[in-house]
Amino acid sequence: xxxxxxxxxRVICKSGTSVKIECRxxxxxxxxxxxxRQFPKQSLMLMATSNEGSKATYEQGVEKDKFLINxxxxxxxxxxxxxxxxxxxxFYICSASEGSLNTIYFGEGSWLTVV
Amino acid sequence: RKEVEQDxxxxxxxxxxxxxxxxxxxxxxxxxxxxxxxxCRKEPKLLMSVYSSGNEDGRFTxxxxxxSQYISLxxxxxxxxDSATYLCVVRGNYGGSQGNLIFGKGTKLSVKP
Numbered sequence: 001x002x003x004x005x006x007x008x009x010r011v012i013c014k015s016g017t018s019v020k021i022e023c024r025x026x027x028x029x030x031x032x033x034x035x036x037r038q039f040p041k042q043s044l045m046l047m048a049t050s051n052e053g054s055k056a057t058y059e060q061g062v063e064k065d066k067f068l069i070n071x072x073x074x075x076x077x078x079x080x081x082x083x084x085x086x087x088x089x090x091f092y093i094c095s096a097s098e099g100s101l102n103t104i105y106f107g108e109g110s111w112l113t114v115v
Numbered sequence: 116r117k118e119v120e121q122d123x124x125x126x127x128x129x130x131x132x133x134x135x136x137x138x139x140x141x142x143x144x145x146x147x148x149x150x151x152x153x154x155c156r157k158e159p160k161l162l163m164s165v166y167s168s169g170n171e172d173g174r175f176t177x178x179x180x181x182x183s184q185y186i187s188l189x190x191x192x193x194x195x196x197d198s199a200t201y202l203c204v205v206r207g208n209y210g211g212s213q214g215n216l217i218f219g220k221g222t223k224l225s226v227k228p
Contacts, residue, residue, distance in 0.1 A: 034215060043119075043202070043220040044159065093158050095216070104216060109158040 003027050004096050006107030013084055020080045021110045023094030029074035030096035038091040050077045084114040121203050124222035132193045136222050138186040138203030147206040148179055150188045152199045193226045
């Protein structure tokens with residue numbers, strides 16, 4: 001069974017609204033979580049690294065005020081896409097690892113469509 | 116130069132064929148190497164790690180050449196269920212994203228009856 005659960009799996013929202021995606025580790029405490037985005041026919045691109053109890057580290061070109069990441073507990077990280085626009089439509093995937101970073105587990109991904 | 120580059124594909128092969136995928140990475144500080152499989156509109160799933168000595172898992176063989184910064188995946192006796200996109204993935208303990216996985220764009224494989 002899945003060890004990282006991501007919700008919702010699909011969401012459609014109106015342009016200008018905000019959407020929250022949750023990533024939960026089910027069987028372990030995830031000290032680090034990663035958020036990726038994948039556009040059609042493109043590779044997964046890291047958006048940010050989320051460490052429990054501290055601010056997320058964003059990759060170059062990713063707006064931290066638009067993509068809000070909260071990692072308030074060892075089992076939950078959330079990504080909020082604020083003021084969504086159609087170009088934000090994409091597949092968002094989280095991954096989580098235990099302290100050693102030796103094994104990284106992926107969530108099932110969330111399809112976001114902004115209309 | 117992209118950090119992880121793969122064969123562009125797609126590869127269309129008949130059942131039973133042997134197919135090989137190649138991948139190169141740019142950062143010599145990279146520490147761990149993987150092949151992931153991604154089915155259409157799904158999350159990537161780990162296929163196998165790649166070790167310097169080469170490793171095999173059933174019909175799948177992975178090899179790593181650190182000197183050439185080159186990784187390969189060989190699939191023997193292809194099955195219809197092998198149809199997917201294969202992602203070459205590298206992890207390095209460098210920069211601000213410790214532990215981050217860097218993905219290639221993937222190579223699509225279609226196995227035909």
